[in-house]
Amino acid sequence: MVQVIDIIFVGKLIHTPSLGTLEIEDATVGVHQDETIRFAKSHHMLKNAEVHVLKPLQFFFPGFIDTHIHAPQYPNAGFGIDLPLLKWLEKYTFPIESSFRNLDRALEIYYRVVTRTLSYGTTFASYFSSLHTPASALLAELCFSLGQRAYIGKCNMNTLSPAHYCEKSCKSSVEATNVLVSFMSQLDPNRKFVSPIITPRFAPSCTKDLLKACGELAANHDLPIQTHISENLGEIALVRELFPDRKSYTDVYDHHSLLTPKTVLAHAVYLEDEEIETIYKRQSGISHCPTSNAVLASGMANIRKLLDAGIKVSLGTDVSGGYTPNMLVAIRQAALTSRSLASVLRDSRIALELPELLYLATQGGAEVLGRGHEVGSFEEGKAWDALVVDVSSETNTPVDIYERDTWENILSKWVFNGDDRNVAQVWVNGKLIAGTECKIEDTSL
Ligand code: GUN
Ligand code: ZN
Incomplete structure (x- = not known):
């Protein structure tokens, strides 16, 4: 069996890498065995990787x-x-x-x-x-x-x-x-x-x-x-x-x-x-x-x-x-x-x-905390400390999303109406430490 060495995450990625900057993108993120975010949008290079694909009303947010x-x-x-x-x-x-x-x-x-x-x-x-x-x-x-x-x-x-x-x-x-x-x-x-x-x-x-x-x-x-x-x-x-x-x-x-x-x-x-x-x-x-x-x-x-x-x-x-x-x-x-x-x-x-x-x-x-180079946002080279936030109706929270809502609206609704039920997964340093497994695919198979 080939050893799984990488993880690929596919989904909406939202973060605030600097004060007042909000970045929202559809991204593919590779998390290498050394647990850093190695690159985005070039996952075809990765072999033997697990692939995690988010559902439509889920997004990644920094822990x-x-x-x-x-x-x-x-x-x-x-x-x-x-x-x-x-x-x-x-x-x-x-x-x-x-x-x-x-x-x-x-x-x-x-x-x-x-x-x-x-x-x-x-x-x-x-x-x-x-x-x-x-x-x-x-x-x-x-x-x-x-x-x-x-x-x-x-x-x-x-x-x-x-x-x-x-x-x-x-x-x-x-x-x-x-x-x-x-x-x-x-x-x-x-x-x-x-x-x-x-x-x-x-x-x-x-x-x-x-x-x-x-x-x-x-x-x-x-x-x-x-x-x-x-x-x-x-x-x-x-x-x-x-x-x-x-x-x-x-x-x-x-x-x-x-x-x-x-x-x-x-x-x-x-x-x-x-x-x-x-x-x-x-x-x-x-x-x-x-x-x-x-x-x-x-x-x-x-x-x-x-x-x-x-x-x-x-x-x-x-x-x-x-x-x-x-x-x-x-x-x-x-x-x-x-x-x-x-x-x-x-x-x-x-x-x-x-x-x-x-x-x-x-x-x-x-x-x-003196760790701005290491965690806090999704920049290349940082550790993968991330949440999978779920704002779908399946969570049964008062975060009610409508078709006309923009992602900015969705974020605001999550902040003001969300709770722990919206935190589907918690990753620290490339490891899932809380929440549900959602492995979709393994390219090594
Ligand atoms: N100042 C000194 N100790 C405390 C504390 O435990 N809580 C808060 N809020 N202020 C403090
Ligand atoms: Zn205190």
């Missing part, structure tokens, strides 16, 4: 990239929408996260998180776990074995947190982080699928020496960094009180060498112009979390302003500030938030267009 999600908060998704950030952390968030010292519980919940996010089409997620190293290692193993690309960071937090959920010292926090980094380096030495990410929770939960140590950890291990910034007015006032010597929230992170080209800053609702300039200079990226910002009544981030300043922007679900890990909901909320802000500020340019929103959820995420 979603969720750049900000708290895995241990998933059991709280959908409730606790009555308090502002700092009180919400105390009442709902720290208690649920502290329960992840129990590994059986961690296994049960993290399995659900990874399978649920995959079912929504998230092929790459940047996770905050709890402060516990063993449970964080478990999350890494689950992502690795289930095939989801992931950054996983145990929270560094050694102050202003409840006694039962606070690291004892800067030293113990660094040691625990090093254990996770070593474990994950053995699990995936090339960091192709899973990588540690240094995760100072936010400035108020870290002493100055811990912030500095986190900057050093990232530099010494060449690792990305994730944290929160300027989410809520009460939080910003607290940062000002705790760090009176620093010019701004951004300056706190900059001073401790935490703003790098691989830093993901979640929220960024209230940044001043000088802070925007600093973030641009450092080439750090933003994770816009509009669902969470609405739920916690944090505010509305002006994403147009950040994009105009040349800053990299992506989307995060921020579960469980956000009530769902469904990236379609984050896209919807980003659209509505930008439209509300456009109306409040009387500037129609602030409203984000659908192709821009889809970019934030895919290639924008890849850029923010």
